[in-house]
Amino acid sequence: MSPTRRFEGRHALVTGAGSGIGLEIAARLAAEGAHVTVADRDAGLADRAAAEIGGTALHLDVTDAEAVAAIDLTPGVPDILVNNAAVCSDTPLPRMSEQEWDTDLATVLKGPFLVCRTLLPRMAARGSGSVVNIGSINASAYYGNDAYSAAKAGLESLTRSLAVRYGRAGVRVNLVAPATIRTPIWNERLARDPALMERLARWYPLGRIGSPEDVANAVLFLASAEAAWITGTVLRVDGGLSAGNAQLVTDILTEDYLA
Numbered sequence: 546m547s548p549t550r551r552f553e554g555r556h557a558l559v560t561g562a563g564s565g566i567g568l569e570i571a572a573r574l575a576a577e578g579a580h581v582t583v584a585d586r587d588a589g590l591a592d593r594a595a596a597e598i599g600g601t602a603l604h605l606d607v608t609d610a611e612a613v614a615a616i617d618l619t620p621g622v623p624d625i626l627v628n629n630a631a632v633c634s635d636t637p638l639p640r641m642s643e644q645e646w647d648t649d650l651a652t653v654l655k656g657p658f659l660v661c662r663t664l665l666p667r668m669a670a671r672g673s674g675s676v677v678n679i680g681s682i683n684a685s686a687y688y689g690n691d692a693y694s695a696a697k698a699g700l701e702s703l704t705r706s707l708a709v710r711y712g713r714a715g716v717r718v719n720l721v722a723p724a725t726i727r728t729p730i731w732n733e734r735l736a737r738d739p740a741l742m743e744r745l746a747r748w749y750p751l752g753r754i755g756s757p758e759d760v761a762n763a764v765l766f767l768a769s770a771e772a773a774w775i776t777g778t779v780l781r782v783d784g785g786l787s788a789g790n791a792q793l794v795t796d797i798l799t800e801d802y803l804a
């Protein structure tokens with residue numbers, strides 16, 4: 546099957562694109578014809594990713610208001626913006642410091658606000674643009690990581706407000722909410738607990754955890770013209786987790802529930 550080129554001539558900016566899900570999204574956008582600005586606070590990761598996919602590296606900490614306001618728009622105002630950068634503290638709430646709370650909130654929620662504050666008025670002035678925020682199923686149910694979850698819930702709200710505010714100006718704003726995806730964000734946990742992913746997979750109706758490709762597929766759809774009449778939506782990419790709990794159903798039902 547020949548690859549589609551839905552983003553030929555488009556400019557996409559992806560934050561946190563040096564690693565994991567962001568890198569996959571950036572690579573897929575580039576493979577479909579977009580010029581991609583690979584933004585990451587880790588300069589080494591940004592440079593490597595940009596070289597790998599043939600994009601432009603942007604050394605950017607999305608929590609730095611001045612740096613975000615000064616983003617170099619020489620390659621043009623992006624047609625596509627993916628707010629993907631995030632950090633996630635593992636410290637349990639009773640022991641979490643104010644600084645850890647602030648860092649999660651600043652990266653997950655304030656960062657997208659700052660980037661949107663800089664870019665969306667320019668997209669609106671041009672009359673077109675598509676923003677995809679990367680949320681999490683943690684926004685809608687508790688799976689640990691209190692500060693991160695609260696920030697992701699805020700990001701869903703911000704997605705709706707921006708969608709309504711900028712809809713008439715031709716700018717769409719949506720959110721993809723993944724569940725467990727195997728990326729470097731899990732490396733520390735996996736070093737301590739190598740069987741973790743196999744245990745987590747049992748909870749998923751589709752029987753496996755997700756991949757960065759699963760998330761990128763949804764992001765590219767929402768960014769594309771195929772989603773021209775979709776804005777303000779939350780698209781869960783979660784292997785069915787929020788529909789129900791496969792392990793619980795297996796434990797409750799005595800009969801063979803597939804028969």
Ligand SMILES: NC(=O)c1ccc[n+]([C@@H]2O[C@H](COP(=O)([O-])OP(=O)(O)OC[C@H]3O[C@@H](n4cnc5c(N)ncnc54)[C@H](O)[C@@H]3O)[C@@H](O)[C@H]2O)c1
Pocket residue numbers: 560561562563564565566567584585586587590605606607608628629630631632652656679680681682722723724725726727728729730731
């Ligand atoms: N991996 C999962 O299980 C999972 C599940 C649900 C949602 N998500 C979301 O997917 C997105 C990507 O996560 P991932 O698993 O690929 O993580 P990752 O840690 O592999 O990649 C995150 C990238 O963001 C960059 N980054 C962090 N803070 C930044 C900042 N202030 N400014 C600029 N760049 C910054 C990091 O350097 C890194 O390259 C995040 O929004 C995350 O919340 C991930």
